[in-house]
Amino acid sequence: MSSEEIARKRLSAIQQQLIHSTGPADLARERANASFDVNQMKAFFAGGKEFSEALDDAYRLIQRDPELYLGDEYIFDASNAEQREVTMRQLRRYVEVKDMLKSSLRVRAFHLAMCQYSESFNMRSYVADFLFPQALRLFSTSEQYNEWIGDVLKWRTIGCFAMTELGYSSFLRGLETTATFDKKTDEFIINSPSLLSTKWWIGLAGETATHAIVLAQTVVDGKKCGIDWFMVPLRNRKTGRLVVGVTAGNIGAKCGRNGLDNGWIQFTGLRIPRTNMMMRWASVSPDGKYHPTPNPALSYAPLIGERLETIIATTLAVSRGLTIACRYGCVRRQGENNEQIMDFQSYYVQLMPGIAGLYVANIIDRITRRKWDVLVQNVDDGTIFLNNVLDIHAISAGLKGVYGWWAVEILEFCRRSLGGHAYSAYNAIGECINDFGPITTGGGDNYALMGQTAKYVLKSLKMASDGIKLEGSVEYLNNVQEALSQSSSTMMSENEILDFKFIRGALAWLLIRKAKTIETTLTGGGVAAWNDNIVHLIKLAEIHTHHYILSEYLNGLGEYESTEYKNLLPILIQMGQLWGTYVMKSLLELFLEEGYFSPSQAKMIKKVFYDLCRKTRKEAIPLVDAWALPDFILKAPFGRYDGDIYPAYLNRVRSVPDCVGVSSYWSKYVKPLTDPDP
Structure with a gap:
């Protein structure tokens, strides 16, 4: 086929796509690929069927309330002053509705739906309704707390x-x-x-x-x-x-x-x-x-909860970005044979780890938040609080750094996946990126936070080397001598790579080996030596955090083996395997540098990663559908559930004030050029 014939074929395909949109059929075909019950996964991801149903009710409530719902024409064209005023209007209405709902489950669902709808609302309500009262709980005496908390909870x-x-x-x-x-x-x-x-x-x-x-x-x-x-x-x-x-x-x-x-x-x-x-x-x-x-670290205590919020903030922003990018990738066609761009390896290998990462984050959020909530409830028992606060402080700092940086990378690829259309505010990818950006540094620079985690790991490793038994996130360091006795991996097959135990063991080995090297370098060097090794220390904190994530994810899945969600375990295990191989692939340079993996083993890890990405791509749409984000939450024509993206995109643009007609500056600046002689 000549280049001219190829061009004509491509043009004809585009014309047919625009005249007779293939988007709805494309997405219907994608949804038929699901190996799991999407509605069941929707309930699982929401934290239970009851909460999932309450969330659906909350979405309807928002759309039907004229003070909460903004409308498509407002969202991207309002001034900063207008946005601040409208967000406060939503907050005032939120307080009224919250008091009416009574049920704590419905209140929680309503709040989450509003946070998904508006990141500005999310942060305003978070500061006033969570961060401020939790600081009171952690730092005030019982008498002080009782004096102030009533007015705080009532927004007086x-x-x-x-x-x-x-x-x-x-x-x-x-x-x-x-x-x-x-x-x-x-x-x-x-x-x-x-x-x-x-x-x-x-x-x-x-x-x-x-x-x-x-x-x-x-x-x-x-x-x-x-x-x-x-x-x-x-x-x-x-x-x-x-x-x-x-x-x-x-x-x-x-x-x-x-x-x-x-x-x-x-x-x-x-x-x-x-x-x-x-x-x-x-x-x-x-x-x-x-x-x-009794411990200066207590001054940081409210920041633990704030840092753990990074996980839910990641979910809010990245789930929107990935849903838009995946649906667009399955509707948009390109290439000689008019393929779905989602079928290009260069496209799906960037998005699939994001999908897997969010399913892993969903479990990690539940587990770590539960640990922190229990600790806050025991704040009156100073011994329990002090004995556990340092471990969860290190966890929270590591999670904020890892998830913050990872989310920015995923959102950046979501932006690039839309091509030039991503620069239209009306496709909402820019909003996801800009609204999430402050999370990556808020509450402490991520480099400093990762340094805190690294310091905790090094201190714990020294304790383990001295025979002191460790608990919490560093419990695996009790096997320090066993890890150091192994010089390289004995991995022989691809199936071994899919084993969570293998991945965690490799991460533990790498952390201990790097930590021992860093420990020697830092000895006697003071602040200067620390600063000269900060890049290595940050990597140490990343490895520790990834070990924690994979360990807790596996523990979390174990909680569902005898529940109504047990049928979802195969796809959830696949999500963990993809995340684990993604992490391993990102650390291959260090593994090779330390001689743990051979070049052939490194190639095997890459192959398993690409295979898992290809396997996950087949179910990408069902997996993002299970996040159950309504179109009005996504705010993006390219992310429409029905796949009919192009008419919606044009209609959104046409609805912009002064989209057509004579510009306000025509007579003043254009006419003197085009019609200089009146």
Whole structure:
């Protein structure tokens, strides 16, 4: 066939595709490939049939409520000020609806649906309804908690979390904001002594919050005693005006989440009662005696919950991006034979690990959140809390780094998979990327967080080497000597690669081998040696986190062996295998460097990975369908469930104000060029 004939054939195929859309038929054919019950998987992914049904009800409620539902014409064309106002309108309505629903299950489903619909709503409600009250729970005494929590839960007090400063983020010991105790008046004086001490990026501080929980250097008798938390008023509840001693404002336009009023705060001699200091762990008595916290790490405790939220944030953003990219990939046709672009290996090998990763994340979120919730419930038992908080702190830091960076990579490929159409805001990939971006660094730079995880791993490994029995996420390091006695892998077949035990064993070996090398390098080198090895330390934290993810995923699947979801286990095991080989493939350079795998074994791992991607591609649409994201949540014509994407895309564009007609600037700038002689 000549090139001219090929071109004519291709043109004819495109014409037929546009005139008689093949999208609905393509997606119907894809859905017929499912080896599992999609509705059952939908219930599983949601956390149970009852919650899945409540979520469906919540979607209907949102679409039918004129104060919650924004409409297609608004979402991508509103100004920043309009987005902030509308998001607050949604929040006010959310509080009303939540009180009406009564059932905690329905409230939880309603909140999740709203968070899926709007990332700005998600972050506003998260700060006021979760982060602020949890900080109260973790840092206040029982008396303080009972005094404040009622107004917080009823939104009479709208709180924010004022930790980071313009010049300081993850290095909390360097924060400059001060809380100086005045014995004469039994008050603390809150001050921002420099420009760099300005509280920065504080969600809700820009326009909304009435109060802030502020992290500051406690100063008594001219001496800095440590960093502690304080309840500080920001605005008058009735007028919205800033209280005397507080200067605050909105930080302005951002790359995403413009419905969230991130703000900056400066304090100038603001006086608060001594009892506004959060005194569960540290306190100052009326006579000025400072009682320090039993462990400085407790200052970071609220950030554990915030970091664990990265997993659900990953699910919210990446599930949308992957659903759009997969449906588009199965509808869009290209090439000499007009193939679905999803059938190109270069396309599906980038998307399939994303699908597998989200199923794995779904289980990890349940397990790790459950651990943290139990710990928070036991906060009154200081011994239990302190004995477990360091392990989950290291886990949360590692998960935030791993999932944050991974999600950005997946979303970037989702963007590229749409070609030039991704640059249209109306296909929503840009929104997914921009709204998720702050998660990758919020609550502490990921490099610093991974460093914290690495430090914990190195300390634990030394304890294990000294014969101290470890528990928690580092329990596998108890076998340090056994791992060091093995010089290379004995893997002989592809089936071995599919074994979770093999993957976890290889990761444990690599971590211990790299950790021992790093440990030697760091000895006696201080901060300079640490900084010179930070790239290796970050990789160490990644390996540990991946070991935790795969271990807990396998444990999580075990919980469903005797339940109504047992029929889903084959595809869920496949998801874990694909994720595991994806991780192994990403670490092959290190394995080869250490001599654990031979070149032929490395090739075998790659082959298994590509085979699993090809196998998963056949069920890509059923797998993303099970996430059950309605079209109005996706906001993207290219992600439509029915596959009829092109008419929907054109109609969306045509609905934009002033899409057609004479431009407002024609007479002023164009006409003088085109018609210079009136």
